Amino acid sequence: xxxxxxxxxxxxxxxxxxxxxxxxxxxxxxxxxxxxxxxxxxxxxxxxxxxxxxxxxxxxxxxxxxxxxxxxxxxxxxxxxxxxxxxxxxxxxxxxxxxxxxxxxxxxxxxxxxxxxxxxxxxxxxxxxxxxxxxxxxxxxxxxxxxxxxxxxxxxxxxxxxxxxxxxxxxxxxxxxxxxxxxxxxxxxxxxxxxxxxxxxxxxxxxxxxxxxxxxxxxxxxxxxxxxxxxxxxxxxxxxxxxxxxxxxxxxxxxxxxxxxxxxxxxxxxxxxxxxxxxxxxxxxxxxx
Numbered sequence: 001x002x003x004x005x006x007x008x009x010x011x012x013x014x015x016x017x018x019x020x021x022x023x024x025x026x027x028x029x030x031x032x033x034x035x036x037x038x039x040x041x042x043x044x045x046x047x048x049x050x051x052x053x054x055x056x057x058x059x060x061x062x063x064x065x066x067x068x069x070x071x072x073x074x075x076x077x078x079x080x081x082x083x084x085x086x087x088x089x090x091x092x093x094x095x096x097x098x099x100x101x102x103x104x105x106x107x108x109x110x111x112x113x114x115x116x117x118x119x120x121x122x123x124x125x126x127x128x129x130x131x132x133x134x135x136x137x138x139x140x141x142x143x144x145x146x147x148x149x150x151x152x153x154x155x156x157x158x159x160x161x162x163x164x165x166x167x168x169x170x171x172x173x174x175x176x177x178x179x180x181x182x183x184x185x186x187x188x189x190x191x192x193x194x195x196x197x198x199x200x201x202x203x204x205x206x207x208x209x210x211x212x213x214x215x216x217x218x219x220x221x222x223x224x225x226x227x228x229x230x231x232x233x234x235x236x237x238x239x240x241x242x243x244x245x246x247x248x249x250x251x252x253x254x255x256x257x258x259x260x261x262x263x264x265x266x267x268x269x270x271x272x273x274x275x276x277x278x279x280x281x282x283x284x285x286x287x288x289x
Contacts, residue, residue, distance in 0.1 A: 011053035011093075014120045015279045016112040018046045018101045018272075019144065020175075020240045020247050022168065023210035025197035034159045035188060035195065037143065040205060041108075042153040042168050044175065044272040047279065048113055050076065051096040054124050058092040060084065065098035075141060079114035080121060082137050087127040093117075102268070104181025106214075106243025108144045115148030119283040135161065144241070151281035155202040164202060170274040171249040172256040174235070177268040178227040180244040182218060187242040190217050212239040227267050234259045249274075 022040040029035055051065065060080045062071040071077070076095050083089070095117065101109030118134050121127070129137075131150065138145035143160030152165040187193070194213040215238075219225045224244050231237045235248035250256040256271040263269035 010124050011051065012120070012124075013049060013051045014116050014283075015047040016050055016101075016109070016116040016148075017043045017275070017278050017280070018107040018109060018112065019043050019148070020173070020238075020274070021106065021212060022207065022238070023205070024212040024214065024239075024241065025200070025210065026193070026195045026213050027197050027199045029195060030159070036158060037156065037160065038197070038199060039156045040154070040166065040168065040202075041144070041147050041156055042170075043275040043278045044107075044173065045275055045279075046101055046107070046175075046270065046272050048101050048109055048116075049098040050113060050116055050120070051098075052117070052120055052124065053094045055092045055094055056090075058084075058090055059094075060092050062095040062097055065096040071097060075110045075114045076117045079117040079137075079141055079145075082140060083118055083121050083125070083127065083129075086133075086137055087125065087129070089125050089127070091125055093121060093124070102177040102179075102245065104183065104243055105177050105245035106182075106239065106241025107175070107245050108148065108241060111142050111144035112148045114138070114141050115145050116280055118145075118149055119151075119280055123283060135163070148278065148280075151278040151283070153276040155205070166202065167276050168274065169249075170276060171251075172253050173247045173249055173272050173274060174231065174256050174259045175240075175270055175272050176227050176231055176246040176263065178221075178223040178244050178246070179266070179268060180221050180223045182221070182242065182244050184242050187214055187217060193217060207236065207238070212241075214242045215239045218242075218244055223266070226264075230264060230267070231259075234262075 155164040
């Protein structure tokens with residue numbers, strides 16, 4: 001992380017890593033309609049990049065780093081506004097976001113971007129919030145945001161707010177984006193979605209005994225199904241999140257590279273490493289409880 005800025009304003013450049021859902025079950029729904037989840041989340045070493053510059057006018061703005069265009073009511077803007085309101089902060093921030101993580105794929109890019117903004121601004125604005133307070137803000141932005149704030153691979157329950165740090169194996173993966181963007185709200189509203197999985201404990205978790213309940217729905221899309229069939233020739237395949245992204249664990253970097261090199265041109269494949277600690281983990285080491 002580079003915390004210097006050329007114009008002298010507090011800020012810097014910060015990573016926002018992608019994630020994989022090693023499985024994803026829905027075990028029920030709350031009275032307010034929110035789904036109750038069980039999932040295991042691990043980070044991977046593919047990151048978006050956020051450049052932050054604190055300003056004195058109180059404005060919160062986000063632009064696309066590649067073309068300079070405003071990003072509107074981006075999740076990073078919502079995160080900054082929530083923290084600004086929580087801390088009664090008079091300062092603002094100008095955000096430049098360079099996207100690397102595919103959107104609509106279930107790799108958590110938007111959630112990770114929001115979490116990095118919370119963590120970085122907590123330091124840059126000198127808010128002094130501990131990680132639990134930041135997680136309470138994060139859950140208002142989405143189910144995946146708290147685990148990105150925690151910065152540790154976790155067993156996740158509830159609506160994303162119940163976190164238990166875990167140490168999973170950290171293999172090399174081949175991740176595949178079929179270039180299909182699936183809408184999270186639409187996926188959760190699908191009539192055929194399984195919402196009554198039997199709860200399991202973290203100690204009982206294995207890939208063989210679990211699934212991602214969104215897999216049958218995502219595979220109704222022809223491009224996702226073709227990508228699934230191709231990748232399944234090489235390794236066990238799993239969907240991540242409620243998007244279209246697929247991943248498969250590999251025995252070695254060499255195997256992962258060989259599989260990715262064979263990817264059909266219609267899909268995007270990349271080799272990535274599982275990580276139980278996020279590259280932004282150190283941002284909240286000083287205020288962990």
